[in-house]
Amino acid sequence: MDKKETIEKLKNIVKPYIKNQEAFENITEKTDFIADLQINSANLVDVILDIEEEFDIIIDNQSMERMLDIKSAMEIIEIKLSEK
Amino acid sequence: MNKRVVITGLGIVAPNGVGLETFTNAIKNGISGIKHDPELARLQFSCHIAGKPEVSTELSLNYFTELELRNFNSSGILYGVIAGIDAWKDADLSMEINDEPDWESGTIFGTGTSGIDKFRESIYKIDDFQTRRLGSTAVAQTMNSGVSAYLGGKLGLGNQVTTNSSACTTGTESILMAFERIKSGQAKRILAGSTSDSGPYIWGGFDAMKVCTFKNNEIPEQGSRPMSATASGFVPGSGAGAMVMEDLETALTRGAKIYAEVLGGNLNSGGQRGLGTMTAPNPVAVQKCIKDALKNAGIHPKEIDAINGHLTATSKDSLEIQNWSEALDRRGVNFPYINSLKSMVGHCLTGAGSVESVASVLQLHHGFIFPNTNCEDLHPEITALIDVSRIPQKLIEKELTIIAKASFGFGDVNGCVIFKKYNPNPSPSHPSNSELE
Numbered sequence: 001m002d003k004k005e006t007i008e009k010l011k012n013i014v015k016p017y018i019k020n021q022e023a024f025e026n027i028t029e030k031t032d033f034i035a036d037l038q039i040n041s042a043n044l045v046d047v048i049l050d051i052e053e054e055f056d057i058i059i060d061n062q063s064m065e066r067m068l069d070i071k072s073a074m075e076i077i078e079i080k081l082s083e084k
Numbered sequence: 085m086n087k088r089v090v091i092t093g094l095g096i097v098a099p100n101g102v103g104l105e106t107f108t109n110a111i112k113n114g115i116s117g118i119k120h121d122p123e124l125a126r127l128q129f130s131c132h133i134a135g136k137p138e139v140s141t142e143l144s145l146n147y148f149t150e151l152e153l154r155n156f157n158s159s160g161i162l163y164g165v166i167a168g169i170d171a172w173k174d175a176d177l178s179m180e181i182n183d184e185p186d187w188e189s190g191t192i193f194g195t196g197t198s199g200i201d202k203f204r205e206s207i208y209k210i211d212d213f214q215t216r217r218l219g220s221t222a223v224a225q226t227m228n229s230g231v232s233a234y235l236g237g238k239l240g241l242g243n244q245v246t247t248n249s250s251a252c253t254t255g256t257e258s259i260l261m262a263f264e265r266i267k268s269g270q271a272k273r274i275l276a277g278s279t280s281d282s283g284p285y286i287w288g289g290f291d292a293m294k295v296c297t298f299k300n301n302e303i304p305e306q307g308s309r310p311m312s313a314t315a316s317g318f319v320p321g322s323g324a325g326a327m328v329m330e331d332l333e334t335a336l337t338r339g340a341k342i343y344a345e346v347l348g349g350n351l352n353s354g355g356q357r358g359l360g361t362m363t364a365p366n367p368v369a370v371q372k373c374i375k376d377a378l379k380n381a382g383i384h385p386k387e388i389d390a391i392n393g394h395l396t397a398t399s400k401d402s403l404e405i406q407n408w409s410e411a412l413d414r415r416g417v418n419f420p421y422i423n424s425l426k427s428m429v430g431h432c433l434t435g436a437g438s439v440e441s442v443a444s445v446l447q448l449h450h451g452f453i454f455p456n457t458n459c460e461d462l463h464p465e466i467t468a469l470i471d472v473s474r475i476p477q478k479l480i481e482k483e484l485t486i487i488a489k490a491s492f493g494f495g496d497v498n499g500c501v502i503f504k505k506y507n508p509n510p511s512p513s514h515p516s517n518s519e520l521e
Contacts (some may be wrong), residue, residue, distance in 0.1 A: 016150060016151045016154065017151060042220040043151075043220055044220075045219065045220050046154075046155075046219055046220050049217060049219060
């Protein structure tokens with residue numbers, strides 16, 4: 001799976017949770033879930049559950065803790081997919 | 085200085101009508117909201133009929149965002165939020181989002197359980213080692229104060245935001261708690277209401293106790309029979325009612341429409357002493373509650389035009405009539421008009437007090453007494469106490485001044501509230517007026 005495809009999938013996943021439309025439209029690897037997209041911190045667990053479902057992976061607590069932006073999410077997804 | 089407290093907005097989510105207009109039309113015309121419930125039948129309940137408000141996803145989206153409705157499974161919060169926001173809008177209050185909370189407005193919105201279906205879902209996940217998959221809203225949907233928390237956020241309330249709970253007295257209690265808070269000047273405005281979840285997981289315990297009727301499964305609309313000789317238990321129901329209660333001055337200053345005044349009331353308990361138990365009311369306490377409510381409201385028993393009873397359609401209906409009759413010292417043709425909304429909606433449990441209070445206030449506001457249905461065969465113990473004419477079975481169009489509404493609940497708890505048609509110029513002898521001086 002290439003990066004572009006992963007970003008596209010992530011974009012669809014975070015869409016219902018975002019409060020900053022502009023940051024969402026200009027999403028890059030550097031986009032932060034809370035600071036940029038203004039996702040309610042309580043909703044981060046929902047985002048992660050949706051990622052698990054979309055990619056059919058399980059994200060452990062430690063990985064979850066550092067999954068705060070698109071870049072870290074992509075890295076973790078890649079690792080988890082490779083472990084499958 | 086005590087404030088006068090008035091009602092400036094109403095909201096309703098009832099089995100026989102969602103929204104004020106539909107509901108008013110339904111209660112005037114004796115339209116039943118009781119239906120066959122296939123889920124109760126499938127689960128082999130004794131009772132296969134129930135009263136459930138009909139709320140479409142489309143309607144829900146006027147009150148909740150799509151995100152909020154993701155994994156949402158709390159009927160009680162759904163009903164409560166719709167009724168609450170409707171009442172707020174009906175009172176012509178703003179839904180505008182400001183940074184500053186509205187410090188003068190709060191909510192006391194009761195319930196017995198919250199999101200019982202969500203709770204069930206969560207329990208299954210936990211037992212399946214899937215706790216991490218509960219999502220972020222399992223707490224908000226299942227905490228008892230979920231309904232007041234959702235409302236508080238949607239309206240930006242900055243005064244007290246709480247959920248009260250006293251079984252079937254809950255809704256009447258929330259009105260009286262709001263009354264006290266406004267009267268004492270601690271809040272200018274309280275959204276008072278209550279709600280109840282729907283479905284087998286809330287109704288199962290009652291079915292097991294055999295307090296729900298199992299004799300009317302084939303005739304849902306005739307199944308809820310308060311005051312009837314053939315009453316055989318209550319029909320489980322659900323729903324929510326809400327009212328914006330406001331101090332009179334604030335209401336007048338903003339030119340609000342005033343539905344009615346809350347003169348006062350009383351809350352008490354029979355202590356599960358004497359004839360009182362966990363499930364049966366102590367008649368001494370019920371009568372004391374009614375008498376103390378009148379005293380608190382500063383009115384004489386003969387001033388009551390109509391009673392909206394608790395009257396669930398169990399064997400206790402005759403006892404309730406006897407308690408009213410003795411407490412008011414009125415009988416035969418001198419007894420006030422009395423009606424029970426439960427003949428049309430069933431027993432909305434923790435939502436009942438609010439749903440029925442909204443009906444009571446609508447009667448005062450529009451000048452009518454809604455008909456009692458399904459009591460063409462009145463119980464002889466009841467007609468021995470009060471005249472048949474006092475139990476209208478047809479709509480009566482009539483100006484009313486005072487309605488007493490009471491609710492009684494498990495735990496031997498009682499609540500009685502006195503509503504009065506709002507009179508801008510009460511006579512000088514009126515106690516609530518003299519208190520202003």
